[in-house]
Amino acid sequence: MITPRVTIGHGAVIAAHSVVSKDVEPYTVVGGNPAGVIRHRYAPEEVQQLLDARWWNWPIEALIQHAAAIMGGTPSELAAIAARLRNR
Numbered sequence: 699m700i701t702p703r704v705t706i707g708h709g710a711v712i713a714a715h716s717v718v719s720k721d722v723e724p725y726t727v728v729g730g731n732p733a734g735v736i737r738h739r740y741a742p743e744e745v746q747q748l749l750d751a752r753w754w755n756w757p758i759e760a761l762i763q764h765a766a767a768i769m770g771g772t773p774s775e776l777a778a779i780a781a782r783l784r785n786r
Contacts, residue, residue: 699716699717699718700712700718701717701718701719704718704719704720704721704722705721705722706718706721706722707721707722707723707724707725707726708724708725708748708749708754709724709725709739709745709748710722710723710724710725710726710727710728711726711727711728711739712728712729712733713727713728713729713730713733713736714729715731716728716729716730716731716733717730717731717732717733718732718733719732719733720732720733723738724745724748724749725738725739725740725744725745725748726738726739727739740773744772744773744774745773747773747774747776747777748773748776748777750777750780751773751776751777751779751780752780753768753776753779753780756780756783760779760783764776764779767779
């Protein structure tokens with residue numbers, strides 16, 4: 699359950715049956731009642747790379763072309779792809 703006015707950051711993971719009553723930072727795993735941080739998915743500089751890449755706003759053609767990198771690449775790989783897309 700997510701209570702009203704709570705913001706869930708990009709890439710966050712919420713464990714099943716959790717009660718989320720506070721904002722969840724991007725790329726953070728939370729769980730429990732009340733939900734607490736279990737772990738961070740990436741180092742802070744990698745989180746910033748992912749947020750700056752904004753891959754979820756890429757054109758559908760770019761998403762299809764770079765699906766493997768989105769699903770299994772590193773944050774720095776996505777940042778490099780995003781930079782190439784911006785420079786087109």
